[in-house]
Amino acid sequence: MADYRAPRDDMDFVLHDVFNVAADWQQAAELAEMMDVDTATAILDEAAKVAENLVAPLSRQADEQGIRFDNGDVTTPDGFKENFKQLAEGGWVGVTANPEFGGMGLPKALSAQYEEMLCSADIAFSLYPGLTSGAIMTLDLHASEELKQQYLPKMAAGEWTGTMCLTEPHAGTDLGIIKSKAVPNDDGSYAISGTKIFITGGEHDLADNIVHLVLAKLPDAPAGTKGISLFVVPKILPNEDGSLGERNALSCGSVEHKMGIHASATCVMNFDGAKGWLVGEPHRGLPAMFTMMNYERLGVGIQGLGAAERSYQNALEYAKDRIQGRGAKATRNDAAEADSILVHGDVRRMLLTMKALTEGGRAFSTWVGQQLDRAKYASDAKVREKADAMVALLTPVAKAFLTDTGLESTIHGQQVFGGHGYVREWGQEQLVRDTRIAQIYEGTNGIQALDLLGRKVCGSQGQLLQPFMEELSGFVAEIAQHNRWNTERAQLQQAMDALQGVSAEVLQKAGTDENIISSVAVEYLHLVGYVSYAYLWLRMAVVAEQRQAEKPYLAAKIKTAKFYFARILPRVHALVASIKDGSESLYLHDDNEF
Template sequence: MSDYLPPLRDMEFLFNEVFDIPSQWARMPALAEQIDADTARAVLEQAGKVIAQVVAPLNRSGDEQGCRFDAGRVVTPDGFVQAYRTYAADGWVGVAGSPEFGGMGMPKVIGAQVEEMLNAANLSFALYPMLTAGACLSLLNHASEALKARYLPPMYEGRWSGSMCLTEPHAGTDLGLIRTRAEPQADGSYRVSGTKIFITGGEQDLSENIIHLVLAKLPDAPAGAKGISLFLVPKVMVGDDGALNQANAVSCGSIEHKMGIKASATCVMNFDGATGYLVGEPNKGLAAMFTMMNYERLGVGIQGLALGERSYQNAIEYARERLQSRAPSGPQAAEQAADPIVVHPDVRRMLLTMKALNEGGRAFSTYVAQQLDLAKYSEDAAARSQAEAQVALLTPVAKAFLTDLGLETTVHGQQVFGGHGYIREWGQEQLIRDCRITQIYEGTNGIQALDLMGRKLVADGGRTYGLLSEQIKAYAKGLPASRAEFGAPLLAAMANLDELTAWVLDRAHGDPREVGAAAVEYLHVMGYTLYAWFWAQMADVALARQEQGAFYQSKLGTARFYFARLLPRIHSLSASVKAGSHSLYLLDAEQL
């Protein structure tokens, strides 16, 4: 596996030349004094340096060794403890945390780039600070001031970590079925009892304490999802002075043996009357949990993007060095016995597909993060409202599309290596195994597609989609004639998506099965169309600056490849959507 190189130039291109994010920061008082273009560059360069030099080298060894379960204790792979301490000491666990409680205070759009670099370097390692950041976000927005003051500073420091305890053996997507209970105590605390599974970082040896956020039901809770509350349950009790006291009644029963992310501890957690504290209001636990879902689901999408980027970096280096056969047009390296495989059309197809999907995905994830910042920091109420609506619409697409394409991209990278890609020592097969979980956790991609179709389109009659559609079409129509090679196909793709959306909305009213039958393919049509929008914007900049060097020429050539070879996928996907649900039910369950 080649050394990981943080894609800082591409990030800077998006920040400064495509989305002009520093100008947005300057218009928001909450960020104006905190961050500018120079600060952003320095932050990302320093994060990239630590990640590439300290975290990335542990990726393969961590996969080979995995986590070890020893009588209730989890031991992470060699090197993880020291790497985590180095990463935490520089403040990166709290990179987007509230400065009031010791966080770095960076906007989400910065945090998203740090996440990409960390996930690309070592996804297993990245999951520990990611879950801590998610727990911190829920506490920051819903916990009492006393809980925030006690728990957030050491969590942002990385001395304490966090976990999110949702799933139970019988309750995954349908959290209304959970059985974990919380009994109120005279001192205002609660005794939490139940079992949670698939808990990332539920037990580990990286931090002094683990702060579990646990979904549970009060004795008088309403049935179903409306009766879920959220509780903070520390692994080790914390005194009034902030010092650690006795162990709480929390234990790890086992860890899972998984296909990938083997250096991330995935735990079965038992709460046996553990002391916990209510976060937010009773029976409002899902609302508190969903505060971080937009951030976390975007974060999982970024994991898919990151693994695709790492796979591409490995594959392009290999393709430039591996000698096999001659180019179809004749020898390109006459002084050698054969040409490097990068000259062959099919290898170029795979490499360009990877490059186009990665760079389009980075633009997409950056845009969604930018909208999250607008929704949080803008002083314009209308701008906040519009950004919130776009985040709600685009989050399921970001999670599902980025991870689906992440798997495709890692597979392409393995294929470039041929037989060597199937061998463990090259690292490509690990990226595929690690990537597979991203399509499953934080809500499977099928659930994301149903969320997009049912809650984000059908529920509001396509109103939010319509606003985004008009924004994209206005951009395309505003492009000059010199950009017609990108503006015209973008308008055509939007016309297809508009018509497909209207078709789905109409059919959904007649047959409830139509939503589920169309959901996944529809989400992909939207994803490819959104990428066309971002590629048109990137190409617009690259066309104007192509004389300034190879970076812009590469960007322009990749944009042309995307429009010629990848955007046409929308047509077969649209045809599949319009085939309807009928063929899914031609067989009885016994005939499947």
């Protein structure tokens, strides 16, 4: 496997040349004094060193060794404990945490770049600080001041880690039927009982304590999701002075043996009257947890992006070094006995597909991160309102499209390697295995598609789609004078018109066809994804053309934009045709005909 190198030039290009995020920072009181271009550059340069030199070198060894489970205790792979301690001491666990509690307080557009680097280095390792970051955010926004003071400084420092405990053996997507109970104690705490499964980082040896955020129901809870409350349940109960006291009544019953992310502990957690404390209002646990899940869903999308970047780097190095066969006369090296496989059209197709999807994905994750920052920090209420709408619309796309295309890119990389991509020696097959889970957890990609089309687009009668369409339309009008991009601008407009048209068609059919939303949701989400990437690629191309003289490497950016429009954006035509079919072809068969 090639040594990982963080794509720092491209990250800076997207952040500062394309999105000009520093202008947003200067207009936000919380960020103006602490964040500028130079500071951001210094932070990401250090983050690159952490990913390249600390995390990445252990990835393959850790995958081979995996976690070890013994009578309720989990031991992480050799070197993980030391690396996590070094990560924590550098402040990297609390990168987005509130500075009031010792965090860096980085804006999301910036932290997304760090997350990508960590995921490229090792997805399994990244999950431990990643889940902790989400738990910190949830507590900061919803917990009492007393709970914040008790837990957040330790978590931001990486001394304690965090989890989220939602899923139960009988309740995955349908959280309304969870059975975990919370019974009030006389001291204001609650006794939490129940079993949670698929809990990432539920037990490990990386930190002194593990803080579980647990969904459970109070005795007077109404039925369904409106009866769910959220509780903070520590593995070890803290004393009043902050020191650790006795072990709480919870345990890890077993760990899962998985296809990938072998170095990440995926646990069955048993709560046997464990002491916990209510976070937020009773019966309002799910909205509080979704604070964490919206950020986590972008984070999971970034796992797909990080794997895609690593796959591209691996495959590119291999393609340049692998001498095999002869290219066309125009590319043939007659002085050698064979040419590198980089001269072959199909290899170039796969590499350029990975490059276009990965660089487009980086722009997309940064764009969504910018919307999250604007929704949180912008002083203008209208800017916050628009950003909120964009976040609501794009979050399911970020999770699902980035992971779907991420898996596609790791498989393309595997194909470039040929047989060497299937054996363990080169490490490429690990990327395929590790990335596969990202399409499943944090809400399967099919559920994300239902959320996008059913709840967001149809649920708003198409209104939530309008800020998105307005931004794209404004850009198309703005670049009308860029004659070099007439063809691509027309392609983008055509794709936008197709998206607008099928959205209206689905809205109309939904009144009479109760199956249509679930039948076309995935294709619809992919359509939004490809249209978004077309907008971002054209936006990047225009800026790259302007900056190419000072940054010669941007010549490749312009060429990759041409490739995206020529070879990838046409996928929208097939998607539109599938959406127009509605539910008809899916419901021709009787159940006994499957």
